[in-house]
Amino acid sequence: MTVRARMTLLYGGLFTVITLGVLGAVLWIQERIVDGRVQDVPFGVPLSGIPCDQRAAEQSCRKVPFEGPLSFPEEASKRVVEPERFQESLVGSQRLVILVAIAVIVVLAFAVSWWLTGRLLRPLHRITGTARRLSLTTLHERIALDGPQDELKQLADTFDAMLDRLERAVDSQRRFVANASHELRTPLAVQRTAIEVGLADPSPERLAVVRAEMLRNTRRSERLIDGLLVLAQGERGLDGRALVDLEAVVGQVVGDHLPLAERGGVAVAAATRPVTVAGDEVLLTRMVANLVENAIRHNRPGGDVRVELSEEGLVVRNTGPVVPPGKVDELFEPFRRLAGDRTGPGGGAGLGLSIVAAIVHAHDGTVRATADPAGGLSVAVALP
Incomplete structure (x- = not known):
């Protein structure tokens, strides 16, 4: 009935x-x-x-x-x-x-x-x-119900809001697939070109250049695949939780990145205090490493990076190029760089902050980035 x-x-x-x-x-x-x-x-x-x-x-x-x-x-x-x-x-x-x-x-x-x-x-x-007409090609349709703000109007507005989120998610997924395909195809194309050109004149000097180029692109592919795996794991959530000494994790990550900071002429300072959180130690280490590495790489010679850990959370600040405030939230999307999609001059794939956001959300935390008007970025992570 x-x-x-x-x-x-x-x-x-x-x-x-x-x-x-x-x-x-x-x-x-x-x-x-x-x-x-x-x-x-x-x-x-x-x-x-x-x-x-x-x-x-x-x-x-x-x-x-x-x-x-x-x-x-x-x-x-x-x-x-x-x-x-x-x-x-x-x-x-x-x-x-x-x-x-x-x-x-x-x-x-x-x-x-x-x-x-x-x-x-x-x-x-x-x-x-x-709802019956909906498909991946008709996600732009909306109910747009008029009338008084009653229960049916609220239901229609909620359905429209759900369609907005679904459309953004599908667009993001399509963009992610396209960018990932491009990032994975580029090293393969470079390797194929190096092999074809190098083997056309297989002199010892040419073979050495080809070998170095292939190793560099292989490492790039490995980093990309590793980043995609970590991103997928973070978005899937945690299988279990354990107590993690976040102060020890921050100290280890800062020590591991000191050689990179010295080569770039960047000073790194850390101010920490004992903080324990419940989560996955491997993912939390990757989160801190991405924040510190991004702060060092996207910096200027003579700049500095400051890492602060307190009960309120983890804050990583750097002195780098000026970031437009309207572009800050976009940096947390996969394959999104400040210079544009997939066109940044750095060696990264644009997954650093998106991996950080996925890991933080998997730990039921929040992450927020703020652009410094003088240049640089401040990323604050709050974990329960």
């Missing part, structure tokens, strides 16, 4: 029960009133209309002569002089009228309920129709 039919039966049935109850009470009250009124009415006929042989002894025809049955026949006389029959006839006619009224009311109640429920459920049919 459809919702419309159930609502029609419910509202029509309730209306019918209420109507029957009210009309039944009215009929009972009318019967009581008629009983009282009939007892007070003096029933009778003029004495001249009663035959002499039917009169009482004191009602002599000499006093009031009999005028015959012209105005009051015998049957009418009998009906009029019996109040009980008059009362039953009156109540019966009232009962008939009320029963007819009940039948009409019941039919109208169900008909109006069917029509009203159809109008009320029309937006729901619109939502259902939009």
Whole structure:
């Protein structure tokens, strides 16, 4: 049974029960009133209309002569002089009228309920129709329901908001696949070109250059595949949690990246205090490593990187190029670099901050980046 039919039966049935109850009470009250009124009415006929042989002894025809049955026949006389029959006839006619009224009311109640429920459920049919038409090629459609801010309007707005998120997710997935395909295809194309050109003149010097180029592109492919695996693991969530000494993790990561900072002429300073979180130590180490490595690589000669760990969370600041505030949130998307998609001059694939965001979200934390007007970026991570 459809919702419309159930609502029609419910509202029509309730209306019918209420109507029957009210009309039944009215009929009972009318019967009581008629009983009282009939007892007070003096029933009778003029004495001249009663035959002499039917009169009482004191009602002599000499006093009031009999005028015959012209105005009051015998049957009418009998009906009029019996109040009980008059009362039953009156109540019966009232009962008939009320029963007819009940039948009409019941039919109208169900008909109006069917029509009203159809109008009320029309937006729901619109939502259902939009949902049935949805596919990957029609995610741009919206219900855009007008009218008062009732439950159906809220449902339609929620459905539209869900479609917005779904469309963004699908676009992001398509962009991710395209970028990943490009990043994976580029090293292979470079390796193929190096092999074809190098083997055309296989001199020892040329072979050495080809070997170095192939090793560099192989390492790039390995880093990309490793980053994609970590990103997938972070987005999937944690299989288990254990207590992790975040201070020790930060100290180890900063020490491992000191040679990279020295080669770039960047000073690294760390201010930490004991902090323990529940999570995956490998992923948390990768998160801190990405933040520190990004802060060193995207810096300027003579710049500095500051790592601060407290109960409020982990903050990594650097002095690098100026980042437009409108581009900050985009840096957390996969394959997104400050110089543009897949075109950055660095050796990375643009997965650093997206991996950080995935790991933080897997640990039920929050990550926020803020651009320094003088240049550089400040990334704050809060973990429960």
